[in-house]
Amino acid sequence: MLKPFCFPNLITFKGNSDVKKADLNRNKTITILGSSRSTEALKPYETFIYDVSSELVRKGNTILTGNGKFGIMGAAYKAAKEIEKNRNQAIIMIPPYGDEDFENCVVIDKAKSEDERIIKFDYSSKIKLINPGGAATLKEFTSFIERKYSRGKNLPSKLYLIGDKPFIGMREQIKTLEDHGYLGQTKAEDLYSPVKTLDKVALVNDILRNQDNVFAEKIDLLNKNSEKNANITKHKNNYLIFPGGLKTLKRAVSLITAAQYTKNNEKPNIFLVGKDFYAGLDKQYHDCSNMGLLGKKKPEDLYTLIDKNEIGFTDLTVPKNIYTASKINLGF
CATH class of the missing domain: 3.40.50.450 (Rossmann fold)
Structure with missing residues (x-):
């Protein structure tokens, strides 16, 4: 051939x-x-x-x-x-x-x-x-x-x-x-x-x-309606993804895709900040899993959904004290 x-x-x-x-x-x-x-x-x-x-x-x-x-x-x-x-x-x-x-x-x-x-x-x-x-x-x-x-x-x-x-x-x-x-x-x-x-x-x-x-x-x-940057904070291999527009959503999904296909010791640690805000995205990945479209991975293997009050979070503002105020061990 x-x-x-x-x-x-x-x-x-x-x-x-x-x-x-x-x-x-x-x-x-x-x-x-x-x-x-x-x-x-x-x-x-x-x-x-x-x-x-x-x-x-x-x-x-x-x-x-x-x-x-x-x-x-x-x-x-x-x-x-x-x-x-x-x-x-x-x-x-x-x-x-x-x-x-x-x-x-x-x-x-x-x-x-x-x-x-x-x-x-x-x-x-x-x-x-x-x-x-x-x-x-x-x-x-x-x-x-x-x-x-x-x-x-x-x-x-x-x-x-x-x-x-x-x-x-x-x-x-x-x-x-x-x-x-x-x-x-x-x-x-x-x-x-x-x-x-x-x-x-x-x-x-x-x-x-x-x-x-x-x-x-x-x-x-x-x-003025377009984001210049995704609303994401990164420290080492940890990503905190805050509410944002389409650029933030695109970046979040790209990171989750990387987590799907990267070896466990190299994959990014992803935290979606705001359970209400990211409820739709969370549901999307669970539905994909239920259809057998994530292979052996489960949504919880790819990202963690954090309640906003767990890091002193407000809807549209990235907290300045994110590394010290967190009630969750994010590995920082």
């Missing part, structure tokens, strides 16, 4: 001079992300995304995934390649994870980190379908939504959050940000579209309607 050598926006094959340029029409490329593992709880979503992907390709669209063989990504990948290989595109990691299928797709780009790949997904497609998944999927979604809020009309995106019960916690968390004034005049529903019913026809039709109309979305992007 010929082995691919990947360069930005094209792929060449060792052994011949064949060069295939990918069709990178951002409007007509749909990024589909979600779990790369298959669980019993995911079966309905795998079937749904297979059907949606098939219909989108038949309508002239291209499917873009992370090239995983299984789970949500595998279902989207399989649907696209069964219709037309060139409509089945991928951005892969270097080095590869080992579960990729290079033979039946066009690799349009490569990335050395997940953060880099998220940015490349964003630049490659306007519409993203975020399906149930584990810690990495939550990182992708919060990264996309923060980029959308901070960047706005410069590179518009339409984000669909697929599934009702799998994303109750995340929807609640973003609404909490809105209720506490962290989104300025922007409403949570301006940032993403929840897809609570698995209705293929309704979703495909909505995607087709929005492909050329994403620029019309209403987003309040005044600079």
